[in-house]
Amino acid sequence: MSKDPMQRYAESLEKTIQHNYSHLKEVVEDFKGLCLVVTPEKHTPQDIIVDIRELYKEIRDRLAEIKAIQQLLQGKYRMYYRRDSLRDKAIMEFGFLTKNLYSKFEYILLQKQALTQKREEETSRAQQKGFHFQWFRSRENQIIFVRNLRILNELDYEAPSDLGIEERREVPQEKIRHLTLFCLKGTVSTIDEVYSRIRLREHDIIEQYAQGELHGLITHLREVSPVDVENVFQRILKSGDFSKLKGLLIPIRSPKDLEGPLFDSAKKTLDEMEEGEVKTLRFPKNPEISDFTD
Structure with missing residues (x-):
């Protein structure tokens, strides 16, 4: 039916x-x-x-x-x-x-x-206050950055950096000590791994500035060639886990080097870089810095 x-x-x-x-x-x-x-x-x-x-x-x-x-x-x-x-x-x-x-x-x-x-x-x-407010978000890191700028000739460290840059505790007073700012940029997971593995010293700084981006500062007790610093970061990036990171370095010998649109220049340079590339930001118009970075 x-x-x-x-x-x-x-x-x-x-x-x-x-x-x-x-x-x-x-x-x-x-x-x-x-x-x-x-x-x-x-x-x-x-x-x-x-x-x-x-x-x-x-x-x-x-x-x-x-x-x-x-x-x-x-x-x-x-x-x-x-x-x-x-x-x-x-x-x-x-x-x-x-x-x-x-x-x-x-x-x-x-x-x-x-x-x-x-x-x-x-x-x-931060852009209205100054470069140190732009480079680091943490108030504590901003203070350390400013303090390092003020006492470049008075710092002393107990041991060399884990990054492998050779430095001595006996620093001749006539030598001008300096700073290196650095930025590493990549995927969030890779940056998290770098952040957990890099070990710096008391007056050095490393900060997770944004997702997928680290900002840091290394204070040198003697003159270290930007080429040597760049080589150290290149070795880091040659590691299989970090081969797609970008690394930007900014040598600083005087607070005057932070004048001008440095932060914007750094951002523009970083955006134009290729994965796996390490570059030192040059200051061709400043003879003191150009001698240092060449």
């Missing part, structure tokens, strides 16, 4: 609900996994953000379709409809879970946006 057309249609609607339910069980798990990757502290790739939003839209569309079919079955086709209470409960939980996860995801993005805006404002204020 053939089935009533209305019964056959009701059964097709039921199959659509079951199909959507089975698909949602998989998609919701994927959605949950992606949302848990997004945290305020870590960088979130744009493709993950796009995937989360697309998955959420798909989930909402399928939930809306299920709800519309259920209303139809409970009305016009109620005599052919048998509710599955366990399935209905699971579908409802999918809705609550995904809504909460998505709300948290969007909140974290707002936090990141606020943090970025705050950093931009800090950078803007």
Whole structure:
């Protein structure tokens, strides 16, 4: 005996609900996994953000379709409809879970946006104050930087740098000691690894300036050729883990060397560099510095 057309249609609607339910069980798990990757502290790739939003839209569309079919079955086709209470409960939980996860995801993005805006404002204020406020974000590091500039001829260290640059404790008073600023830029994971492995001395500085970017300062007790410093950083970058980093060095012999748009020049130079490249920023218009960096 053939089935009533209305019964056959009701059964097709039921199959659509079951199909959507089975698909949602998989998609919701994927959605949950992606949302848990997004945290305020870590960088979130744009493709993950796009995937989360697309998955959420798909989930909402399928939930809306299920709800519309259920209303139809409970009305016009109620005599052919048998509710599955366990399935209905699971579908409802999918809705609550995904809504909460998505709300948290969007909140974290707002936090990141606020943090970025705050950093931009800090950078803007720093540009008005001076180079040491631009090169380091940490107030403590800014103070150390200024102090090192003021007492270049009064510093003394207990041991050579782990970077391998040879220096002596017996420093002739006529020798002019100097600083080297450095910036390393690359992927977030690589920079995190470098930061955890580099060991500097008491008056040296290293700071995670931004995601995927380190800023630092090395204080020299005697004259060290920029070529020697550059070679040290080249050896670091030749390591398999760090071969795609960019390294920019800025030799400083006097606070006067920080005058002018040095920070902007450093940013522009770094952006133009290739992966794996180490470069020393030159000062061709300053004879004292050009002699030092050639």
